[in-house]
Amino acid sequence: MTLTCETEATSQQLDDQLQFCFFRDDQALDLGCGSDPVLQVPTVWRKDSGSYWCEAKTSAQKVTRSPRIQIQVQGVPVWNVSLETQPPEGQVQKGKKLVLICLATQGTGHITFSWYKGALGLNLETKTQRSLSANFEIPRVTESDSEKYYCTADNGYGPSVSELVSITVRSPVSRPILTLKVPGAQVFPGDMVELHCEAHGGSPPILYQFYHENVTLGSSSAPSGGASFNLSLTMEHSGNYSCEADNGLGAQHSEVVTLNITVPVEDREELLTSGILEGLLGVLGPTIMALFCCWLKKKIG
Known part of the structure; x- marks a missing residue:
């Protein structure tokens, strides 16, 4: 808000430096009187509503007062x-x-x-x-x-x-539990095993990852109840398994579960026979070769 104190100055007053004072409800504004006829009020509030007027005075203390004007400050609604x-x-x-x-x-x-x-x-x-x-x-x-x-x-x-x-x-996920669902007490090559990973605490969705000897097997996202991964077994699948649960607030790892795969009886016999033959050849091989060489020399002689 800008307040301006205007006067109709005479030629004598023009030679005399005027002082201007501003008032609201009989209280002086700003820091007193000055030579500037303009007063800037940067921010007005509702409490600034009132009757405003100004006065101009000469060095001889001759005072001229303006009429009063009523200013009502209206608030702006939220x-x-x-x-x-x-x-x-x-x-x-x-x-x-x-x-x-x-x-x-x-x-x-x-x-x-x-x-x-x-x-x-x-x-x-x-x-x-x-x-x-x-x-x-x-x-x-x-x-x-x-x-x-x-x-x-x-x-x-x-x-x-x-x-x-x-x-x-x-909520962050709790430590998940890994369970291996196998068809029987012993596990053989060709069997299907189900790896189930579940974190009982934590906000969904939760991403589950499955590992065999720290190598990723696969992943699955689930809103609740955990996630599963099916695996058709071979002899190479023996070893340690684990899983991980993560909902974006920090990953948690399960304890390690060990899976031992049993070799079938017929496979054992084949392995045993193969081992015996290899052993016999390893032991008797040089003897047989020596006898063959002796026989060949006699034949030639």
């Missing part, structure tokens, strides 16, 4: 209220801090902000401050804080309400 979250998108990890930020695009004076939980509107907090935004914090969220929230802002012209914002509290 408009376009929104609710933002920190972390963004309403996704927060269990045990972490959640900040609900209530924002207004415009509005003057002191604004009263209120935060509500649920569609029925459970009031969480109310605060009044001279600002277009205010924060409400939940230091450590739990699963019960997963809900819809909204806020209101009011500066005396009626509350303006934000839209509902959904908050989802996510």
Whole structure:
């Protein structure tokens, strides 16, 4: 707001430096009187409403006063209220801090902000401050804080309400358990084994990965109940198995499970026969060759 004190100065007054003073309701404004006939008021509030006037005085203390004018400062209602979250998108990890930020695009004076939980509107907090935004914090969220929230802002012209914002509290996965489902007490080549990995705690979806001797076999995502992986066994599949569960809040690994594959009896006999023959050839081979050489020399002689 700009206040200007205008005078119809005489030729004598033009030679004399005038001093200008500004008043509101009989109280002097600014730091006193000065030579500038213009006074800038950077920001006005409703309390600045009142009767304004000015006076000009010469060095001889001759004072001329202006008529009074009434100035009424009108407040701007709060408009376009929104609710933002920190972390963004309403996704927060269990045990972490959640900040609900209530924002207004415009509005003057002191604004009263209120935060509500649920569609029925459970009031969480109310605060009044001279600002277009205010924060409400939940230091450590739990699963019960997963809900819809909204806020209101009011500066005396009626509350303006934000839209509902959904908050989802996510929990890290627990350590998964790996189980091997086999057809019998012993496992043979050609059998089908089911690897089942399940984390009993943690927010879905959960990505499960299966490993054999730290080599990835496959992966599967599941909303609940764990995930399975089927494997047709060969002799090379003996060894240690494990799995991993991850929902984006940190991966967890299961304990190692060992799988021993039994060699069938007929395969054992073949292996045993093959081993005996190899052993005999290894031991008798040089003797047979020596006898053959002796026989061949006699034949030639």
